Amino acid sequence: MLFEECPRESVEPQASSLCLGLEDQAILLVVGLHLSLSGGICLLMDSEILKPETNPKASSQALSTFGCFLAAAGATLLTFCLVGAATAASVWAFCRLMGLPDIVVEGGLILSAIPVLAATFWTAGRAWHVEQRLAQGLDVDQPVFALRHYLLKRS
Secondary structure, eight states: OOEEOOOGGGSOTTEEEEEEOOTTOOOOOSTTEEEOTTSOEEEEEEOOOOOOSSOOOGGGGTOOHHHHHHHHHHHHHHHHHHHHHHHHHHHHHHHHHHTOOHHHHHHHHHHHHHHHHHHHHHHHHHHHHHHHHHHTTOOOOOOOOOHHHHHSOOO
């Protein structure tokens, strides 16, 4: 059997482990391998989640108003392009599948611009809000899924 359970005395508390039985051949190539008392190599899998004690200073993250604008503009353009392309492809494919004329395809594309623009404007407001909070050294809050919430909010 290639994997076997490590003896309890060779394992640190609060860590799971597997042993590789290598019969007196202990080659440690990877950091995190641990020799057990039986001569095998134990793979320790620590389940502890490491969190920083404090948040980094906002000045160390180099977030200026221009940097916030660039990050928010990038997220907004990404949303516009991806949602717009997916919506246009869906409308075109549906209309072609049903055999509808081109005028219906064009009308569907015009109507599908409404949810695309709504998603784009919401993403722009949310991205600006998040970037401003990060620049102030605050954590990211829960999103509010209302179009007017971020657009009418004063920074």
